[in-house]
Amino acid sequence: MNIVSRYFRAGMTRRIRKRVLPNLGRILTGWQIRRCRCCERITLFLTFGTDEETRICLRCTANLRYELQAEYLRENFNPESLDILEMDPNSCLRRFLSRGRTYIRSYFRPGHKPGTVREEDGSVMEDITRLTLPDASLDIIVSSDVLEHVPDVAAAFRETFRVLRPGGTHVFTVPYEARTVRRAMIENNGIMHIETPEYHSDPLDPRGILAFWHFGPDLDVHFGHSGLGFALVKGPEGKRRSVVWAARKPI
Numbered sequence: 001m002n003i004v005s006r007y008f009r010a011g012m013t014r015r016i017r018k019r020v021l022p023n024l025g026r027i028l029t030g031w032q033i034r035r036c037r038c039c040e041r042i043t044l045f046l047t048f049g050t051d052e053e054t055r056i057c058l059r060c061t062a063n064l065r066y067e068l069q070a071e072y073l074r075e076n077f078n079p080e081s082l083d084i085l086e087m088d089p090n091s092c093l094r095r096f097l098s099r100g101r102t103y104i105r106s107y108f109r110p111g112h113k114p115g116t117v118r119e120e121d122g123s124v125m126e127d128i129t130r131l132t133l134p135d136a137s138l139d140i141i142v143s144s145d146v147l148e149h150v151p152d153v154a155a156a157f158r159e160t161f162r163v164l165r166p167g168g169t170h171v172f173t174v175p176y177e178a179r180t181v182r183r184a185m186i187e188n189n190g191i192m193h194i195e196t197p198e199y200h201s202d203p204l205d206p207r208g209i210l211a212f213w214h215f216g217p218d219l220d221v222h223f224g225h226s227g228l229g230f231a232l233v234k235g236p237e238g239k240r241r242s243v244v245w246a247a248r249k250p251i
């Protein structure tokens, strides 16, 4: 055995001892075999944490909030006749949403020019507060745990109102809190914290991503002036009280 493989084997043993063994009970007891409400197949759900946020379908990677969102979309929309924007290039909802008449998937990176098409997967860089899409050009916008991280969320709702057709809907998930509160804001190009900083896990950043907002059942009171009508359409469900919101542009 050479020095490199010995090193990796030692690392692997250490990782198993430190991370897997202490959590083995939870990983095993959290397993579920059931029909996934997103991909609609019988599947194994694996748990990697303490709540349903980290319990995922082995086939499509959906967790509870994605399952709720998939269920709402399937129950209420026939994608074939709709123009759709999904603000996530890799979500488990793509299998359903990509059946749309048109389907745009977008990604977000600060510093990238809005409208840039990424070569690796064809997704488009979009900033939800200044979309590059024309007025009244979409029937559905889908975002999943995005809006709580947008400092100027009023601008995001103004933009979604602008690009939706009358009768169009922005279907979104955000963590469900007791009330709507701004937790942080951007001032003089820096972050000003109003509440204790709260970070959510982010696949792109090991430090996590800051929550600028909490959203509660009073969402309509705070952002109804955008012209959108907000309705809680799924949940709360599970330990984390997962919900789905539909923000609809009136006909």
Ligand SMILES: [Zn+2]
Pocket: 036, 037, 038, 039, 040, 041, 043, 057, 058, 059, 060, 061, 062
């Ligand atoms: Zn699934």
